[in-house]
Structure formats: structure tokens, C-alpha cells
Amino acid sequence: MSLVHLANVCSHLQNASKARLGLTSIPSTNMLLTLSLALQTSGFLSSVTRGGLTPPRLDTLSSYVPEPVTQENVSTRRLWLGLKYYNNEAVLSEMSMISKPTKRIWMDADGLARIVRGKEAGFVKGLTKPGESMFVTTDKGILEARECVERRVGGMLLCRVL
Known part of the structure; x- marks a missing residue:
């Protein structure tokens, strides 16, 4: 488990929510996937989707089928996270290690x-x-x-x- 990647993700999500982004991507690792799903379960994220370098369309996010992972594309895999906002404020405002x-x-x-x-x-x-x-x-x-x-x-x- 690499805590360096987790530290980068913490600062990335904090900056993305301050920039009012609706969708952002992080590298796809098993630890970041389980943390992202835990954040979604706790209500901090609206969606977690595995994908490639291009973002999934927001209107078809529920029916989005990612391309299969192969040896050729494993390095380009990303997790696309939908950020949540409530009353014009970011739900995830701070995230620290x-x-x-x-x-x-x-x-x-x-x-x-x-x-x-x-x-x-x-x-x-x-x-x-x-x-x-x-x-x-x-x-x-x-x-x-x-x-x-x-x-x-x-x-x-x-x-x-x-």
C-alpha cells in the first residue's frame, strides 16, 4: 500500500472540490478504489466509475460499461469520481492524511x-x-x-x- 498515492489523492480531491469540478479522475489502484467506494458510501462522493483516459458521459453514468483491462491499457486506467455539492457548498471540503x-x-x-x-x-x-x-x-x-x-x-x- 502506497501512502504517497493516497496523499496525492487527498490533496487532489480537496483542490477539485474547491475548484467546483463535477467529475475528476485519480489513478486506479485497489486501495484507492476501496477508499473511493467507502467515501461514496459515507456520502462524500456521488459516483465512482472505472475508466480510461477519457471521462464517461455524466448522462449515461449509470449505464456506463468500461472497457476491459488488458496488459496494453493497464497503465492508463483511471477512477472517475463524481463530487457532491449541497446548498452551493462542497460536501467534501477537507481531506487530510x-x-x-x-x-x-x-x-x-x-x-x-x-x-x-x-x-x-x-x-x-x-x-x-x-x-x-x-x-x-x-x-x-x-x-x-x-x-x-x-x-x-x-x-x-x-x-x-x-
Whole structure:
């Protein structure tokens, strides 16, 4: 898992939402795909679509069939993300890394429970703002911190989204 790519994606999504883009693309990796689907499930993204270098049409996004991945086109694969806006404001306004490539932060279920309740655990501040989410990579995939507490699993803290 490359946290360098995740750091680039965090800043890219933050800049794309500030620029009021409706659709943006990121490199297609398994980790970024599962994080994007978790962001969509949490309500920060409107759509996640696999594709090539050209964006899918917005009007046919639900019936869009991507071209198959072959050895020749694997390097040009992209994830096309639809950004959400509500009352003329971006739903995803801030996205920042917690674990860095040089310092990975691991947390057990008890530490995550403290963070979810808004208290500090270790060096990590709690979730205090309304709508704030934290994503954790676990054995069960990438989950939101509240879901990790419910399932009693810990893992590496990835990013904080507001």
C-alpha cells in the first residue's frame, strides 16, 4: 500500500472540490478504489466509475460499461469520481492524511472508540466536527472509524474527511 498515492489523492480531491469540478479522475489502484467506494458510501462522493483516459458521459453514468483491462491499457486506467455539492457548498471540503509514508499510525478498537467519542487517543485528535469521518484500513478492508468500533477491529489510520 502506497501512502504517497493516497496523499496525492487527498490533496487532489480537496483542490477539485474547491475548484467546483463535477467529475475528476485519480489513478486506479485497489486501495484507492476501496477508499473511493467507502467515501461514496459515507456520502462524500456521488459516483465512482472505472475508466480510461477519457471521462464517461455524466448522462449515461449509470449505464456506463468500461472497457476491459488488458496488459496494453493497464497503465492508463483511471477512477472517475463524481463530487457532491449541497446548498452551493462542497460536501467534501477537507481531506487530510493521518498516517504519513514515514510514520504509520496504528490504533486498536479501544483507541478508535475514544477518537469516535471526540477524545484524543495518542497523537490523534478526536472527531469533533459534525459530519467528520475517519477512514481506517483493516483486515476487513477500508472502513469508517465508527464501523470499526462496531465491529471491534483496529487498523492503520488513513485519512480524515470533512
